Amino acid sequence: MQDAFCEISFAEKVRSFSNDYLKCCAYISNIQTPQNFFTKKLYSKLISTSQVLEDFLDFHGAKNNEAWFFYRELSAAVRHLSRGANSQKHISNRLVFYDLDDTQKFRDEGEKTLAFLNKTLIKLSPVILKEAQRLNITIPDESFGPEDFPGITTSEMLDYDIDDEAKDLQKKYIVKIASEFLSVSGNFDHLGFYEPYDVDAMLRVVPDKVNEVEIRRFEMLVHNLQSSFDTYVIHGGFRFGNRKLRQLRSHFSVVFHLLQMMGRLLHFYERHLYEAGYKNIYKKVQEQLSAVVDPISLLDRTLNYALYYACHFLSTGKETAIEILNENVERDSIKVGIPVKLGFHSRPSLLVAKIVQHYGGQVELCVGNDRFDASSVLDIQWAGGKIQKENIAEVVFEGDARALQDIRILAGVNYGEDTMGKRVPLPKELHYLR
Numbered sequence: 001m002q003d004a005f006c007e008i009s010f011a012e013k014v015r016s017f018s019n020d021y022l023k024c025c026a027y028i029s030n031i032q033t034p035q036n037f038f039t040k041k042l043y044s045k046l047i048s049t050s051q052v053l054e055d056f057l058d059f060h061g062a063k064n065n066e067a068w069f070f071y072r073e074l075s076a077a078v079r080h081l082s083r084g085a086n087s088q089k090h091i092s093n094r095l096v097f098y099d100l101d102d103t104q105k106f107r108d109e110g111e112k113t114l115a116f117l118n119k120t121l122i123k124l125s126p127v128i129l130k131e132a133q134r135l136n137i138t139i140p141d142e143s144f145g146p147e148d149f150p151g152i153t154t155s156e157m158l159d160y161d162i163d164d165e166a167k168d169l170q171k172k173y174i175v176k177i178a179s180e181f182l183s184v185s186g187n188f189d190h191l192g193f194y195e196p197y198d199v200d201a202m203l204r205v206v207p208d209k210v211n212e213v214e215i216r217r218f219e220m221l222v223h224n225l226q227s228s229f230d231t232y233v234i235h236g237g238f239r240f241g242n243r244k245l246r247q248l249r250s251h252f253s254v255v256f257h258l259l260q261m262m263g264r265l266l267h268f269y270e271r272h273l274y275e276a277g278y279k280n281i282y283k284k285v286q287e288q289l290s291a292v293v294d295p296i297s298l299l300d301r302t303l304n305y306a307l308y309y310a311c312h313f314l315s316t317g318k319e320t321a322i323e324i325l326n327e328n329v330e331r332d333s334i335k336v337g338i339p340v341k342l343g344f345h346s347r348p349s350l351l352v353a354k355i356v357q358h359y360g361g362q363v364e365l366c367v368g369n370d371r372f373d374a375s376s377v378l379d380i381q382w383a384g385g386k387i388q389k390e391n392i393a394e395v396v397f398e399g400d401a402r403a404l405q406d407i408r409i410l411a412g413v414n415y416g417e418d419t420m421g422k423r424v425p426l427p428k429e430l431h432y433l434r
Contacts, residue, residue: 010060011136017056018137021049021075022129027144029125034118035111040093042149043086046121050079070285071135073272074128077293078121080268085117087261091254093153098250099243101316106309113261113301123292171328173232174245175361177225178325181252182360184221185314185321192311202299207274210307212266219259225252244324251317258310265302269295322360325400329361332401336411337394341419344384348415349377354433355407361400363407367392374399374407406430 024046031037054075057063062072092110095103129139191210229249273286273295339348356363356375363374365383368390372383374397387395397407409429410416416426416433426433 349380363399
């Protein structure tokens, strides 16, 4: 059986795995105007070369070796900061195509964030080269040049000659995506804030409230929205056509890339800069990294830029999502009885409102000639007063057929309570109300 290990020594291989990585470091250590030199192709090269070097070092136990641990941590720093910067660069490049309102401040803050990440990568480069020399890794004689990393933008665009706006847009997918956007936005509300975090506040919320695991969970949810949209609604994306659909996609696309960046930066902070009571060698390396990568500035860009605008665009996208939902949702009407004995008091009103909010489409409670918003507990209770006063036994709900189906089920169990007002178990179809 052939031996899985080759005869090339660790010293020879680490030079090979470091070669292009160190060429990148030598190149960016001499950059004077970062804005024009850091391109997506350069970030991709930094990501790939640092990734393969980090994998190589981990395979050989660098995490547990005092001599090699700092070199290994530097490669991790380059990888995560480059991935974060690459996401922000994508936003900057694509912002002109996003149909979003009032983006100048967002653009300025994004450029500020990218400038911080680029300057940090420049600061890391001579440290990496020095550490490589300490470890007797040969610095390549040749370096990369600007011609190796052109930007992706040009003054030209290819002809728009494939009409990807289907004539029979499948409304069920549009409704599903709009509903899920509203759900994600609602679930994200607890991370929202209205004033910039100061230093003490940033150190309190990360990682206790805002952390990599939580942000990556939302990143996956938003990525699923974008994937479903591009697969089932507009396969290739579009620059023309239905403006509302384009606006909705713009909102969750920019949020997705902001969450991508946050996930990378939070991972780096929590894993490599956050004080978690490690042994002395780990603390020493942590301090060395903190001297180059300012933890407070990293948190400021992560929270006061990326998190703030993720919350902002999830919030501002709600109106468009609701409009799209109500334009495409299947509408119906049902006639059901009112809650026996006690009418629409707090609990039945709350359960009906939760059903309507769960689906996101418009539903109205009709009592005679009056119409009440069935997503509002207060409106339903106002209707309840009229129902009681006029001794009405049945009411009509009109609107989103999905919500009406569940309201009918709820009415079938007397809105979740007995005639004495005590709670009773809900059917499995209404599990989300529990």
